[in-house]
Amino acid sequence: xxxALLLHYPEMSAAELGPEALAEGMRxxxxxxxxxxxAGVLRSAEVLQQSDLTTTVTAHDGTLRVQDGPFADTKxxxxxxxxxxxxxxxxxxxWAGRAPSVAWGAVEVRPVGTxxxxxxxxxxxxx
Numbered sequence: 800x801x802x803a804l805l806l807h808y809p810e811m812s813a814a815e816l817g818p819e820a821l822a823e824g825m826r827x828x829x830x831x832x833x834x835x836x837x838a839g840v841l842r843s844a845e846v847l848q849q850s851d852l853t854t855t856v857t858a859h860d861g862t863l864r865v866q867d868g869p870f871a872d873t874k875x876x877x878x879x880x881x882x883x884x885x886x887x888x889x890x891x892x893x894w895a896g897r898a899p900s901v902a903w904g905a906v907e908v909r910p911v912g913t914x915x916x917x918x919x920x921x922x923x924x925x926x
Contacts, residue, residue: 831901
C-alpha cells in the first residue's frame with residue numbers, strides 16, 4: 800500500500816534557522832531518505848520551498864481566483880512529502896516516526912487513493 804508522509808513544521812526561513820541547524824537538518828533528511836531507499840520503500844520525496852512562494856488557485860463560485868501565498872493562515876507549513884510503499888499502516892507509522900521533523904512538527908500519514916502512472920490512473924481506493 801502506498802502512503803504519503805506529509806511533513807508539517809513551523810514556518811522558518813534558512814536565515815532564521817541558521818547555517819548550522821540547516822546543515823544538520825539536511826544531513827538528517829539525507830540519512831532518512833537513504834534509509835527509506837535502502838529498505839526499498841521510497842517512491843518519491845519532495846522538499847517544498849517556503850510557503851510565502853505559494854500560489855493558491857480556487858474556483859468555488861465558477862470564477863477562477865489566484866491568491867499569492869498559502870490559503871491557510873497558519874504558523875506551520877507543509878514542508879515536504881515522502882511517498883512510500885509498505886505492507887500496512889503500522890509500517891507507514893513506523894517510518895513516519897523516524898522522520899527528523901517529527902521532533903519539531905507533525906507527520907501526517909495518508910493512504911494514496913489513486914495515482915497516475917504510465918499514461919493512466921490506477922488504484923481508486925477511496926473510503
